[in-house]
Amino acid sequence: MNFAVPNLYAVAPEIFLLGAVLAILVVDLFLSDGRRHVSYWLTQAALAGAFLVTLGTSEYKSVHTFSNMVVDDQLADLLKLCCYLSVSLVLFYSRDYLSDRGLFRGEFFVLALFGLLGMMFMISANNLLILYLGLEVMSLAMYAMIALRRDSRPAVEAAMKYFVLGALASGLLLYGMSMIYGATGSLDLNKIAYAIFARQANGMVLVFGLVFLVSGIAFKLGAVPYHMWVPDVYQGAPTAVTLFIGSAPKIAAFAFVIRLLVFGLQPVVGEWHMMLVILAVLSMVIGNLTAIAQTNLKRMLAYSTIANMGFMLLGVLAGNPQGYSAALFYTVAYVLATLASFGMILLLSRQGFEAEELDDLKGLNDRSPWYAFVMLLVMFSLAGIPPTIGFYAKLQVISAVVNIGYIWLAVVAVVASLIGAFYYLRVIKLMYFDRAADQAPILARGDSRVLLSLNGLALLGLGILPGGLMYVCTRALEMSF
Amino acid sequence: MEFKTFIFYWFALVLLFGALRVITCRNPVHAAMWLVLCFFTAAGVWLLLHAEFLAITLVLVYVGAVMVLFLFVIMMLDVNLLKLKENFRSYWPVGAMVGVLVAFEMASILFVAYDRAPAAVAPEHGADYSNTRELGLLLYTEYVYAFEIAAVLLLVAIVAAIALTYRRRKGVRQQDVGEQVRVKKGDRLRLIKVPTEPAAEAAKPGDAAA
Numbered sequence: 272m273n274f275a276v277p278n279l280y281a282v283a284p285e286i287f288l289l290g291a292v293l294a295i296l297v298v299d300l301f302l303s304d305g306r307r308h309v310s311y312w313l314t315q316a317a318l319a320g321a322f323l324v325t326l327g328t329s330e331y332k333s334v335h336t337f338s339n340m341v342v343d344d345q346l347a348d349l350l351k352l353c354c355y356l357s358v359s360l361v362l363f364y365s366r367d368y369l370s371d372r373g374l375f376r377g378e379f380f381v382l383a384l385f386g387l388l389g390m391m392f393m394i395s396a397n398n399l400l401i402l403y404l405g406l407e408v409m410s411l412a413m414y415a416m417i418a419l420r421r422d423s424r425p426a427v428e429a430a431m432k433y434f435v436l437g438a439l440a441s442g443l444l445l446y447g448m449s450m451i452y453g454a455t456g457s458l459d460l461n462k463i464a465y466a467i468f469a470r471q472a473n474g475m476v477l478v479f480g481l482v483f484l485v486s487g488i489a490f491k492l493g494a495v496p497y498h499m500w501v502p503d504v505y506q507g508a509p510t511a512v513t514l515f516i517g518s519a520p521k522i523a524a525f526a527f528v529i530r531l532l533v534f535g536l537q538p539v540v541g542e543w544h545m546m547l548v549i550l551a552v553l554s555m556v557i558g559n560l561t562a563i564a565q566t567n568l569k570r571m572l573a574y575s576t577i578a579n580m581g582f583m584l585l586g587v588l589a590g591n592p593q594g595y596s597a598a599l600f601y602t603v604a605y606v607l608a609t610l611a612s613f614g615m616i617l618l619l620s621r622q623g624f625e626a627e628e629l630d631d632l633k634g635l636n637d638r639s640p641w642y643a644f645v646m647l648l649v650m651f652s653l654a655g656i657p658p659t660i661g662f663y664a665k666l667q668v669i670s671a672v673v674n675i676g677y678i679w680l681a682v683v684a685v686v687a688s689l690i691g692a693f694y695y696l697r698v699i700k701l702m703y704f705d706r707a708a709d710q711a712p713i714l715a716r717g718d719s720r721v722l723l724s725l726n727g728l729a730l731l732g733l734g735i736l737p738g739g740l741m742y743v744c745t746r747a748l749e750m751s752f
Numbered sequence: 753m754e755f756k757t758f759i760f761y762w763f764a765l766v767l768l769f770g771a772l773r774v775i776t777c778r779n780p781v782h783a784a785m786w787l788v789l790c791f792f793t794a795a796g797v798w799l800l801l802h803a804e805f806l807a808i809t810l811v812l813v814y815v816g817a818v819m820v821l822f823l824f825v826i827m828m829l830d831v832n833l834l835k836l837k838e839n840f841r842s843y844w845p846v847g848a849m850v851g852v853l854v855a856f857e858m859a860s861i862l863f864v865a866y867d868r869a870p871a872a873v874a875p876e877h878g879a880d881y882s883n884t885r886e887l888g889l890l891l892y893t894e895y896v897y898a899f900e901i902a903a904v905l906l907l908v909a910i911v912a913a914i915a916l917t918y919r920r921r922k923g924v925r926q927q928d929v930g931e932q933v934r935v936k937k938g939d940r941l942r943l944i945k946v947p948t949e950p951a952a953e954a955a956k957p958g959d960a961a962a
Contacts, residue, residue, distance in 0.1 A: 411912060476865045
């Protein structure tokens, strides 16, 4: 048996973060409740450290190691950097919210970092086994984070629903993976692609497994018809956790889709292409239509997530590099907007009060013109109105679809986003033209105010000058193939 | 038909029946027992595939440890089954119909697909071949990364379980080992002078003589 010594350099970010999590876990045991900010800052330091390690070990060529189970390429580095940034922002925004609700505990930070670690495993996976294990590490941490507020009935119920449906989705995914293994004789994504390409695979079993795989992916993405858990979980979970679930895991989900469908199953693009078309159309239409009927802001944003995942799938289903980079750009743009939107809910919440109803935004302009403007940018971006980043992202995915000759799909996408514009603009109407019911001053820490403002301005700035980010996305994908 | 094939089908049949009983059984303790049967037959199928180590692990870990724990939990929780089964009757006709349909579709695809495929031939091994050794070698070389991630997964499960269930209550009686060790005779023992009864004293010598 010949076994090549693994290249630890390629997995340095994972090793660093795991070490940091273990250190925080131990340090937190020796802290009194009044000194939890030490573990908070250690967590931020761990994220910054992981950022530097990832940048430092980044290489232009793709490195495969650990018997081809891990791949460290430009795509992995870019997605990991986005994940660190997003988790760090989540922690900055949610600091006050957590301490007001007794959640400012070491376990929260440790679980968040473990979730991030799971995402990193998924992002650089090159094997079905690693993809699955990474997904489980991430999901398990998230289930626990939702239920961390044990006295809140909605939170526990949301955690339970998420857990049961997540287990079901994992079951579907594993069944699909076992079928793919049966058809191609390997768990390695490169070998699977090669076996299909060389026509050594059992075609019918392969497509059969693919159906289960796509169903499992759709479950995790929250695409219609596998979306039932999204609204309940988003609404029931503490807002800080909702923010976590809605941001970085979407980047990991994008990585999951790209690794599995593009790196592993690109030769059967004709088969999964149609499945994604169905998922995308249903998600965009049903997500946007149902969001109109919501009065709860968190629930409305959950349906908006469903619709946005449909848009992201448009880029993937184009089946060419242009489409993939459009989907990557869309995911980054969407995560930025989500961070700001839930960040705003956190900013407006205070002890014993959750600003999660649409009516809580009434007259925000009178209370704070600046934050009303930031929220306006977020809503414009989610609706896809120029000059925000959301417009450019939607334009990219729609042009990718038009380029493969799916004019009707582009029309559906545009109509769906028109429907969506209604409920985003309603938020703006509430903020600017309605009288405020609640005149409480906005109490928030300086750092979260500054970061939230920067986040909102980034939506505008990247919308006016999207070229740089688009270039980074395209190049990362190009260099990884 | 070879005898081994017959054994396989027998195991498969028992496994399916057991699995069906797990979900249809009224009593959760019985359901757990049916699950034990499922594990045993699955272990039997693995034995037929020469995966002795995995088969024995399945029995030891799942039947020996997991199911015992599971039974404990069921007995301690005292779940109200009637309430859980309330909606079962109204849902099962639709559920059964969909289930049979899906099973039929899957079976028709798989039968056709594997009918055309050449049957895989298991490699022959000598008498000194040990699959435990092979498994160990693979686990710590080829699959070491996956193995480490599985360890992380278990750690997450531990942290999550403790974070969700542990809470500091006030007024809980706990042992303080340090204090127990430091305790002196004077803290616990109190000597009380009791006046002796003269009548009882007089009876004592007589007893000793008897």
